[in-house]
Structures are given as C-alpha cells and as structure tokens.
Amino acid sequence: MPSPDAIASTETPRNASHKPVRVIAVASGKGGVGKTSVSVNLSLALANAGQRTLLLDTDLGLANVDVMLGLSPRFTLADVMAGRCELADTVLEGPGGLWVVPSASGKRHMAELSAREHVGLVHAISQLDLPIDAMVVDTAAGIADGVLTFCQAAQDVIVVVCDEPASVTDAYALIKVLSRERGVNRVQVLSNQVAHPAEGRQLFDKLERVTSRFLDVTLSYLGAIPRDEWLRRAVQRQEAVVEAFPSSPSALAFREIARRASQWQAPAGPRGHVEFFLERLVSAPARSAAA
Numbered sequence: 001m002p003s004p005d006a007i008a009s010t011e012t013p014r015n016a017s018h019k020p021v022r023v024i025a026v027a028s029g030k031g032g033v034g035k036t037s038v039s040v041n042l043s044l045a046l047a048n049a050g051q052r053t054l055l056l057d058t059d060l061g062l063a064n065v066d067v068m069l070g071l072s073p074r075f076t077l078a079d080v081m082a083g084r085c086e087l088a089d090t091v092l093e094g095p096g097g098l099w100v101v102p103s104a105s106g107k108r109h110m111a112e113l114s115a116r117e118h119v120g121l122v123h124a125i126s127q128l129d130l131p132i133d134a135m136v137v138d139t140a141a142g143i144a145d146g147v148l149t150f151c152q153a154a155q156d157v158i159v160v161v162c163d164e165p166a167s168v169t170d171a172y173a174l175i176k177v178l179s180r181e182r183g184v185n186r187v188q189v190l191s192n193q194v195a196h197p198a199e200g201r202q203l204f205d206k207l208e209r210v211t212s213r214f215l216d217v218t219l220s221y222l223g224a225i226p227r228d229e230w231l232r233r234a235v236q237r238q239e240a241v242v243e244a245f246p247s248s249p250s251a252l253a254f255r256e257i258a259r260r261a262s263q264w265q266a267p268a269g270p271r272g273h274v275e276f277f278l279e280r281l282v283s284a285p286a287r288s289a290a291a
C-alpha cells in the first residue's frame with residue numbers, strides 16, 4: 001500500500017502556480033452535533049458566493065459527506081490508500097460547482113491510520129491540481145490524532161457546539177488538546193440547533209469562561225444556526241439546505257456564516273508546522289512581487 005508520503009512525493013507541484021487556499025476545518029469533539037451539516041452547507045454557501053471550493057471528508061472511518069449530498073463516489077480516500085487510484089480520481093463535482101473528496105465508510109483501517117499517514121494525507125491533498133480558493137475540512141468526532149492533525153493543518157478551526165452538556169465539555173476537551181499539543185491559538189465557535197439567537201451566545205459564553213481561565217487560546221463567536229425542520233428535510237432528500245430550501249432560516253444563517261468566514265484575516269505566512277497547501281502560501285509573495 002503506498003503511503004500518502006509516497007503519493008505526494010511522486011506528484012509534480014503544479015499547484016504552486018495557483019493562489020493560496022483558505023482552509024477551514026470543522027470539528028466538534030462530540031459526535032452528532034451537526035459538523036457534517038455545517039461543513040456541507042458552509043462549503044456550498046462559499047461556492048455559491050463565487051469562491052471555488054473543495055469539501056474534504058476526513059471522517060476516515062464513518063464518512064458521510066457524499067451521502068448528505070446524494071453523491072455516488074467511484075473512488076474514495078480508502079482506494080487511494082490501497083493504491084487503487086490516484087487522489088485526483090476521487091474528486092467529484094457536487095452541486096453549485098463544489099468539488100468533493102469523499103472518504104470511506106465502514107473501513108476500520110481508515111479510522112486507524114498512523115500519525116505519519118495523516119500528515120502524508122495533508123501533503124497529498126495539497127498536491128491536488130485544482131484552482132480552488134477555499135477548502136472546508138469535515139473532521140471525525142473525538143480527539144484522535146487525525147482530527148488534531150487536520151485541524152492543525154487548517155488556517156482556521158470552527159468548533160460546532162449545541163445545547164447539551166456533553167457537547168460543551170467535549171468541545172472544551174478538543175480545544176484544550178488543540179491548544180496544548182498542536183499550538184492552535186484561535187478557534188471560531190459556531191452554535192448549532194439553537195432555539196433562539198441568545199442561546200447561541202450563551203453556549204459561547206459558557207465555553208469562553210473556562211477556556212479564558214485555563215487555556216492560551218482566543219475564542220471568537222462565529223454565530224448560530226437555528227434548529228430548523230427544513231434542514232432535517234434536506235438531509236432526508238440528501239441535499240444541502242442552502243440548495244434545497246435557500247430561504248429557510250438555517251440556509252440564511254449558513255450564508256451569513258460563509259460571509260463572515262470570507263472576511264477572516266489569512267495567515268501572513270507559514271506557521272512552521274504541518275499545513276495544507278503550504279506551497280501555494282510560500283509561492284504567493286514571490287509571485288506578487290514579480291507581477
């Protein structure tokens with residue numbers, strides 16, 4: 001089985017000629033809070049706003065981005081790891097021109113990749129020759145090495161919380177490990193399935209109180225997505241709510257979140273650790289200086 005390191009090293013860095021990519025990881029600690037719903041709808045809202053976007057499913061053992069979007073992948077990341085195809089063969093075109101790299105479901109060995117293989121995957125993805133402006137990374141639940149590496153390699157991390165005690169404690173656990181072990185020092189908090197806007201803010205305040213006492217990390221409140229029956233219906237139809245029901249409350253909220261995310265300050269340069277699309281970041285200043 002070729003390692004992702006090997007895959008990365010055999011591909012030519014053609015993508016160095018593309019511009020830097022805004023990379024946003026979506027994580028939560030606890031499962032079932034709405035991470036994949038957020039990843040799918042945020043990436044589509046970005047695509048609809050004119051940003052060429054790639055949605056990467058890194059829930060390596062229990063992937064469901066393709067299911068949520070009603071896509072039928074011919075190849076997944078499991079096939080890449082098994083040497084059955086190239087990474088580029090997995091790229092699907094979804095609604096709104098969104099590109100999707102699907103992962104595999106029910107393949108236990110995918111959930112048990114080594115730390116080196118996770119880093120290799122980051123490098124391999126970074127070699128993809130796609131003219132993208134943004135990439136949204138859907139991560140697995142929990143705080144396993146893969147989740148931490150994919151969050152660390154992104155420029156921004158959105159932590160999704162909902163109004164359940166375990167969601168808040170697991171979000172804190174995730175932020176703690178990201179901050180202490182991976183040097184992540186800024187996190188965006190998105191409250192999901194809220195009954196009213198104030199609830200979203202209260203969830204953020206709860207999390208902020210503990211993080212500011214114990215951790216060296218800056219939390220920002222990104223906003224809230226309402227609990228929305230239209231979103232549930234869209235999930236049943238295997239469509240994103242921003243496409244299926246664009247004027248529903250959750251679709252409006254996702255568009256606003258995408259608008260805010262587009263305004264985030266990009267890092268000025270490499271941060272000295274594993275990072276998606278590092279080459280494009282490094283080559284950008286030289287190109288603009290030459291222009």
Ligand SMILES: Nc1ncnc2c1ncn2[C@@H]1O[C@H](COP(=O)(O)OP(=O)(O)OP(=O)(O)O)[C@@H](O)[C@H]1O
Binds near residue numbers: 032140141225235
């Ligand atoms: N804002 C919302 N309003 C109503 N229902 C929602 C909302 N967000 C998520 N859900 C429901 O919660 C279910 C779980 O969401 P989702 O699969 O996105 O969670 P997840 O965090 O990715 O789960 P896991 O990590 O366990 O795979 C969805 O099927 C959807 O029906």
